[in-house]
Amino acid sequence: MSDRIEYDVALVGASPSNLTLAYRMVELATGPLRIAVLEKAKEVGGHLLSGAVSNPRVLKKLFPDWDNSDFPLEGICKKSYLTIVGPTGWADVPQLVMPPHFDKRGYAILNISDMAAYIAGKIAEKAGEKEGVVVDFYPGFPARSILFDGDTVIGVKVDDTGDETADNLYAKVTVFGDKGFVSRDLVGKLNLRQNPQAWAVGVKEVWETKESHEGQVWHTAGYPLEKGHLGGGFIYGCKNNKLIVGMVMALDHENPNIRPPIALQNLKKNPVIQEMIKGGKLLKYGASVLPEGGYYSLPKKFAVSGAVLVGDALGTLDVKRFSGVDKAMESGYIAAEVITGALFKGDTSEAGLAGFQEKLMNSFVGKELYDSRYFKRTFQEHPELLNNVIPTLVNHVESGRGVITASVAYGLADPIGGLKLLGAKTMMDNPSEIGPTKYNEDRTHINKSYSSVPLEPAEDYDEDTIHTAADIVFYAHTHYGEENKHIDEFDSSVCGQCVEEYEGRDTPCVGDCTAEVHQILEKEGKRTHAMALENCVQCTTCEIVCPKTNLRVNAALHGYGPDFSGM
């Protein structure tokens, strides 16, 4: 038994939340402490992708000189726009009427991949200064499954030599900051979900442009999203002439084929974005998902005996404020304090860790999630927002009008609609209690016979700036060994049936994949589902949208996957 691999704390995922947690625990340590950090990427940060414009409130707590040191900052937001976009139209919402949560001035522009590598370095430095404090990083070693003793989590399985002592990592507390990759098994086994998570997929490109747009931040609404589809674009100007162009699209839309990479290309065809990227160079492409359910998708318990959930794995993202990074980090910061206390008292049972939930809900994380609790529901209860209002605005903007003129025109055309909008605004910003929201799983919204009504993209664009879905995948720099097989397709006959049902179009896994992995192949006159796993960026979109729950995306082994450094 003495050969067991044991730590005080096992962190699953070298994520913003878990790295904050490790940093804070090392800071608080007054005696021996052993932490292991498991990360599926080959290097810390290698699978991390975000926007990201973020309130630096937690960053400041870790590194008071964050904006004036070797911290890898991409910039600080100086100008912040909310923009209504059409295929060619482009109109900024005037500052005066822009919802305040879209004003990101003073926020940090981050690439969380480099940020993670930086924090990991600082953790190692800090641990080195303290006698008996150990933080071991294991990049390339994902947690494969969770080890239970009854309902108590006692660690995770990391290897599969068949010898338990060599394969298992035991810990007094296991913290999951893994965006659900393995922690969904914990949530499932202990039945912690009261409401499904609602997901969105985000795709992103990093460009080197001819001119600098440092400090400028655009969030866009409208084109190329179809009627009823919640989401939008983001454009962040970074230092060294880097520009980030991305899109986030909810996965609860009817359309079975939302084609995220193509949507992003179509957005880039808008002349204003063309002007920014023309003559530039595409550096990277990537994709990841975002848990958008917020307050009502939080699990019943944030901690159970021997385990804690943090960040996106818990569901701390606040879609109204587009705030995920800071909330994930805060969840780690608070968990660090609770776990330090629990280890000190020698009680890592559910009761010993229970303080986490209360502390987190009393922090800005809980308060803001509560405040935004009806954000998503507003769009459910006011479908006219996405079905009429935005499309009408886009139409007006497309014909060259400003947002104010467009809004007034909308109000005049439909005064009752205008009033209803006020109701929607109140529900979003100042909600009165209307009881809990119920979500249905994203996959249940998909409609086989949905007929797409896209706006035609601009035709006048620079071909060097636009890529096909097959080409864009190269820029994710994925690498897999030949033996790799990280996505399970449970039953091929189910896929066969699905392919038949989606006769004449792509199945959701094909139509929503961000990296051309899923394909329908014609073989001897029969259409079958196939996967080109070597392209996969491990975003999990296909699993979320598969209407038959026939897929599972696992963490790939040996560090295989995309290279998101700098994302």
Add this chain to the structure above:
Amino acid sequence: MSDGLKMVVLLKQVPDTSSKAGVNPDGTVDRARAKKMLNPFDKYALQKALEVKRAVGGEVIAVTMGPPPAISVLSDALEYGADTGYLLTDRRLAASDTLSTAFALHKAIIYIGSDVDMVFTGLQTTDGDTAQTGPQIAERLDMPQITYCDRLEMKDGKALVRRVVEGGHQDLEIPLPALITVANSATPLEPKRFAAVYKVRELSRDKGAYDEKIKTVNLDDIDVDPAKTGLAGSPTVVGKTWKMGDIGGTCVMFQGGAPEHEVEQLVERLTTDERGIEELIQ
């Protein structure tokens, strides 16, 4: 560890070719700033030694010659499953050419023991690229050498090996001891196992145990006359280095058709048109 074979694997730390750090605009490498990695060819050598150990038992000893930071390739080797390591480091080794490198390394092997059964080296390195070190060491140790080995099996104390030769293979049966340079068509190095990595992490915190597992030696320890190594012992003179121009050549694009059709065209071009291959690689 008296049972089984005593195997030495020679590993070299080289600049990381995938990283741009330390590459000067003229194409030369600033070794101090460059990121480092284990010579990719040496991974096949390490794998072969580990395979033999798995098959018949024994001990795998990783050896490297280089500046002190090169010790990281030995930790790396232990994480892959090697048992112990030796770092040969000495300021007097600076500017060694292949003659003096091989001399120093052969002395290191003698120092490790007269009972070494097998020495594995990579085919060549990605920086020096001469492929001379292995053969020179074999000559100095007076060991038979098998170069370009891609398969090796132990049978009744002998090694059955397969060499890659132009146009085919050569199968040989050899007695031990022997030096083997492993071809890059051999089995690729298997990924690290979690428990091995864990053990090295633990080891790195126990200075005494670490120094016991990974020993650092200098020229005096291994009984080398400094005049035979370093600049003094290196007759090679680098006349001039220059940057090669672009590779050039013609590029034939197959496009516009269905992928299957394009691949067919490419294959046809390569196999039926006699000039096909030359044209493509010119």
